[in-house]
Amino acid sequence: MTKVIYPGSFDPLTFGHIDVIERSLRLFDQVVVAIITNPSKQPLFTVEERREMLEEIVKKRFPKVEVDVFHGLLVDYAKRKKAQAIVRGIRAVADYEYEFQMALMNRRLASQIETVFMMPAEHYIYLSSRLVKEIAELGGSVKGLVPDIVEKRLRKRLRKA
Numbered sequence: 001m002t003k004v005i006y007p008g009s010f011d012p013l014t015f016g017h018i019d020v021i022e023r024s025l026r027l028f029d030q031v032v033v034a035i036i037t038n039p040s041k042q043p044l045f046t047v048e049e050r051r052e053m054l055e056e057i058v059k060k061r062f063p064k065v066e067v068d069v070f071h072g073l074l075v076d077y078a079k080r081k082k083a084q085a086i087v088r089g090i091r092a093v094a095d096y097e098y099e100f101q102m103a104l105m106n107r108r109l110a111s112q113i114e115t116v117f118m119m120p121a122e123h124y125i126y127l128s129s130r131l132v133k134e135i136a137e138l139g140g141s142v143k144g145l146v147p148d149i150v151e152k153r154l155r156k157r158l159r160k161a
């Protein structure tokens with residue numbers, strides 16, 4: 001059985017992330033979507049809120065995908081989960097430097113775990129959680145960029161603010 005960890009902040013989940021999950025399922029038997037609990041960035045949604053949204057979406061579409069939360073080093077988490085690989089979505093050239101740096105550092109820390117990069121569909125190349133939050137905060141439409149559940153939660157959260 002091949003297992004891959006798809007780690008990230010997922011603040012919030014976008015169709016770009018879902019695209020990477022779908023592609024990962026074509027290559028791996030098991031996919032674990034792992035939300036980091038202590039990102040350096042100040043998140044809009046709590047880890048529990050992000051987990052709830054992910055579980056709701058993933059359970060409906062991909063019952064084989066596990067949603068989990070992790071803290072500490074990603075490679076240690078991957079070893080605990082007995083995963084062979086880490087998957088990361090890569091979009092524009094701007095992503096490469098940061099992603100290569102992380103992949104090579106992770107390889108130094110645990111050479112048995114491979115990093116696999118996936119390119120999302122072209123129409124998601126410009127999509128990021130950061131832009132989704134910015135657009136939603138400024139009253140723009142994020143329809144077609146995030147699942148309906150996320151769109152509703154964004155509206156609710158930003159109304160409260």
Ligand code: PNS
Pocket residue numbers: 007008009010036039072073074075101102103105106
């Ligand atoms: O969605 P993001 O915020 O780009 O995801 C970044 C993430 C979670 C993949 C990265 O911050 C990470 O792996 N953090 C865990 C801590 C760790 O292992 N750091 C060393 C990386 S070389």
